Amino acid sequence: MQTVFILAIGAELLDGRVLESNSRYIANQLNDFAIEVSGTLVCPDDMERISD
Known part of the structure; x- marks a missing residue:
């Protein structure tokens, strides 16, 4: 199984x-392709x- 890490960038998010909310959506979409999200x-x- 492939694994990815999601990086969301923006001071407005912090x-x-x-x-x-995009990370959850992306993770759900990747799940359909058997790609595991190791973290965000x-x-x-x-x-x-x-x-860095």
């Missing part, structure tokens, strides 16, 4: 201005932190 992470719009 401070609660926008509800992060929300990080700010900071290229340095994203690349």
Whole structure:
């Protein structure tokens, strides 16, 4: 089984201005293709932190 990790990017997700709901949708869609989501992470719009 293939495994993926979902990374959601946006300061608006971290401070609660926008509800992060895409990860659940993506995970459900990937499940249809027998792809397992090993985890999710929300990080700010900071290229340095994203690349780490």
